[in-house]
Amino acid sequence: MxxxxxxxxxxLDKPDYGGRELGAVLPAALAAVGAGHAVRSRNADADRSRLEIPRAKHVIVAVVDGLGHQQLDARRGHAPFLRSMVSGSITAGFPTTTATSLAMFGTGEPSGRTGMAGYSVRNPRTGQLANLVSWEGAYRAEEWQPRPSLLEEAAREGLTVTTLGQARFAGSGLTQAALRGGSFIGAERLADRVDVAAGVAGRPGVSYLYWGEIDKVGHHHGWGSGEWVAALEDADAEFKRLARSLPKDAVLVITADHGMLDxxxxxxxxxxxxxxxxxxxxxxxxxxxxxxxxxxxxxxxxxxxxxxxxxxxxxxxxxxxxxxxxxxxxxxxxxxxxxxxxxxxxxxxxxxxxxxxxxxxxxxxxxxGVHGSLTPEELQVPLLTIVPD
Structure with a gap:
């Protein structure tokens, strides 16, 4: 066989490379604000059309770690705002894991191009394990991951690019490998990131907001747990607040890096x-x-x-x-x-x-809760879009 x-x-399924997939999201967002020319690895305008991202002055793309499409659908009663958004699903790449997916999101290219092959891999220079989340055991990020960062390319073209995450991730190996470029603003709580995102959305550009709590809770308690539901409810409330704070010429896109299995x-x-x-x-x-x-x-x-x-x-x-x-x-x-x-x-x-x-x-x-393979529960992630009234 x-x-x-x-x-x-x-x-097991296959990623939809070149179709409705995570690598198309950031190119589509850049095309939506008129900066598709910064994307040289793929057709950003075609990505925007395929993912149905409307044109806007500012696009905020939120990546919610571990929020699979099937898990969200199963708990949709606990996420009334997310349920109300224009929704669909896309695929992550393989492996379905954070380091691989963030590199795919940040470059528009799959792991066979980026070398971001999983949570841990062998460092070919030492023969030892390298962790591509903590970056322990790996060498310089820009050498490890050679493909251009779309945020960096867009910033070089003059677009205002903002990344929102925990302060400790500023300049980290994974950030440098997958999402280097633009301005990094450290904000610990999701509420703080929402406040910053709402503030910068009045200016032309693209913002990237990362939230990892749902994945963290899923690993330790399982996505079927009450703790996971509580984390989803908290995120739903904050994204609802963000949507209500957006100017009319801004768009909010929410997706994820992978799903999860208990x-x-x-x-x-x-x-x-x-x-x-x-x-x-x-x-x-x-x-x-x-x-x-x-x-x-x-x-x-x-x-x-x-x-x-x-x-x-x-x-x-x-x-x-x-x-x-x-x-x-x-x-x-x-x-x-x-x-x-x-x-x-x-x-x-x-x-x-x-x-x-x-x-x-x-x-x-x-x-x-774990992930990495190609079941629909791990591979399918949501793509949710909202345009203020």
Whole structure:
């Protein structure tokens, strides 16, 4: 069975690259304010038309970490404002994880171009794990992620560009890799970010607002929890307040970087305890739902694929790096960043996970909500648009 056939057989979908996908959102927003020419990697005007982003003087794009389309739909009664917005869904890229998605959002390009291959990957210069969220173990961000930042390109063209996030993220490795450019304003609470966003919306430009609380709560309590619902209700109220504060020539767009699954009680394999999985593996990286396997020198990747597929069965689709690229999961794979991806890559199905207790922290092994793979729950994210009356 081919890798593509395995994907379909276990219920995994593909990102809609070049269509309704996360990489189109920022280009569409730039086109909406007349700055589509700053986007050189794709047709920003076509993205704007496809995503139906109206022309405006200012566009605020909010990325709500972990707010999947299916999770929002299941809890829509707790989000009356978001439910009232002009809504649809788009796909994230692969893996469905924050570092990959923010780079895709910030550059308009998938992970095969950016090299932002997951939560953790092997640093090709050291052979050790690099964390692409904390940036621990990685090298200089602008070298790691070589594609142009759309915010930087737009600011260079003279557009007012504002990023709103926690102050500690200003100049961080992930910010520099994915979202460098423009002015960064640190604001800890969502209410504070909303106040700033409302204030700058009267000037021509684009603002990017990030909110991570829903993802944080989902990891620790699960998206089906009361805590997750409370976080959604808080976000809904603040975005409603932002919408009411916007001038008439501004547009608010809300999307997300990935969805989430609760995995308590689901099948789980620990590489540390499974000789058939640890054999010939030099390093395990990625995340519980999208695993990168870096092999011992001289190991046949196809043999590892066959062995892992036999162990995981219908709970995963396992393929070589080349299989994954040929299937279109990571977009075109640039030679310059191909060594960031595992020799073998595992996309988990259902709610199953693979961990490696030799390298993962006890806290990460206890997470309830996780993501990374290509189920609709992880891949589909909302695209919500509101234009003030």
């Amino acid at each position: 081919t890798f593509e056939a395995r994907l379909a057989a276990v219920g 995995v308590t009680g689901a099948p789980r394999w620990d590489v540390a305890d499974e000789p058939a999985l640890s054999q010939d593996i030099a390093l395990v990286a990625g995340e519980q739902r999208a695993v990168h396997l870096y092999l011992d020198q001289g190991t046949d990747p196809d043999a590892v694929v066959a062995r892992w597929q036999d162990v995981l069965g219908t709970h995963a689709a396992v393929g070589t790096r080349e299989d994954v690229a040929a299937a279109g999961l990571i977009g075109p794979l640039d030679d310059a960043v191909s060594d960031r991806f595992g020799d073998v890559i595992v996309a988990m199905a259902g709610r199953a996970t693979v961990v490696d207790s030799r390298t993962q922290s006890p806290q990460s092994l206890q997470l309830i």
